[in-house]
Amino acid sequence: GAKVSVGEMVDYKIIGIDPGAGIMKATEKAIEEYGLNDWKLVEGSGAAMTAALKKAYDKEEPIIVTGWTPHWKFAKFDLKYLDDPKGVYGDEESIHTIVRNGFKEDHPNAYKVLDQFYWTADDMSAVMVMIEEGMKEEEAAAKWVEENADTIAEWTAGVEKVNGDKITLAYVAWASEIASTNVIAKVLQDIGYNVKLTQLEAGAMWAGIADGSADASVAAWLPVTHADYFAEFQGKFEDLGPNLEGTKIGLVVPSYMEINSIEELK
Ligand SMILES: C[SH](C)CC(=O)O
Numbered sequence: 001g002a003k004v005s006v007g008e009m010v011d012y013k014i015i016g017i018d019p020g021a022g023i024m025k026a027t028e029k030a031i032e033e034y035g036l037n038d039w040k041l042v043e044g045s046g047a048a049m050t051a052a053l054k055k056a057y058d059k060e061e062p063i064i065v066t067g068w069t070p071h072w073k074f075a076k077f078d079l080k081y082l083d084d085p086k087g088v089y090g091d092e093e094s095i096h097t098i099v100r101n102g103f104k105e106d107h108p109n110a111y112k113v114l115d116q117f118y119w120t121a122d123d124m125s126a127v128m129v130m131i132e133e134g135m136k137e138e139e140a141a142a143k144w145v146e147e148n149a150d151t152i153a154e155w156t157a158g159v160e161k162v163n164g165d166k167i168t169l170a171y172v173a174w175a176s177e178i179a180s181t182n183v184i185a186k187v188l189q190d191i192g193y194n195v196k197l198t199q200l201e202a203g204a205m206w207a208g209i210a211d212g213s214a215d216a217s218v219a220a221w222l223p224v225t226h227a228d229y230f231a232e233f234q235g236k237f238e239d240l241g242p243n244l245e246g247t248k249i250g251l252v253v254p255s256y257m258e259i260n261s262i263e264e265l266k
Helices: 022-033 046-058 108-116 121-132 137-147 149-155 175-190 202-210 227-232
Strands: 013-015 040-042 065-069 079-081 093-100 166-171 194-199 216-222 237-254
Touching: 013 046, 013 065, 022 040, 022 065, 022 227, 022 237, 046 065, 046 237, 093 108, 093 175, 093 202, 108 149, 108 175, 108 216, 121 137, 121 175, 121 237, 137 149, 137 175, 166 175, 166 202, 175 194, 175 216, 202 216, 202 227, 202 237, 216 227, 216 237
Parallel strands: 013 040, 166 194, 166 216
Antiparallel strands: 065 237, 079 237, 093 216, 093 237
16 A cells, blocks of 8 residues: 555654753744644653653654754664754754852852853763663762762862852753753762752743742753743843753654655655
8 A cells, every 4th residue: 555654653743842842842843844734742751752762662663752962862772863954953052051140149169160060962971871771860970970070170170168058950851951960969069069959841940040049050052942041031140151062952763764854754
């Protein structure tokens, strides 16, 4: 009979993550710009997306997910990004550190650590894989910090110890940000801060920094992925620049699927 279309194979569903993520807005735009009228973007979470991916992958079934780099899924599964000839998902980006206004005056030492925080996709992936393989988030962070003393020394250069000052780090439950937030929390705890981690949706994370209810976040995907939030809260936060460079977002499929471009979904 007629060749089954990709749409029919995956019930015209793209498995997304939490609704506030920039990748979800980008995917809505992709559905429109590539004319994928019958397609639906399924909202959920990072964890639900990876569970669906694992279930399909183990049975070599077709699946299309919203994916990003760095992420442990590329270490665990043989995956590929679908080409995006219209450039809806943007180019290589960075993850920035942002802090509330006034943070530098209130907590100069934590500010300096956050300003000096910089690592690579491989560093982040090492922590993500330990967590994915069952290690508790704090344990994986502590292990990485212990094994990378030279990098930590760069982040804490010129920083003085404090005695229990409280700071709140806001993040979103993406595997990448669970890793980075736990690592920087451990470093701040080791210099004496009492660090609270607050897990929020992306919009609430940005709003928390802007209204000062959260002190800092290492989960700002810029310049395009979180462009809406950056514009919405302009002036109400300080951008300390990239803590990781070379990120990518897009539609990701197992390599056993024949399609290679978003255009083939139409
Ligand atoms: C899902 S990526 C970690 C960031 C985003 O899309 O907002």
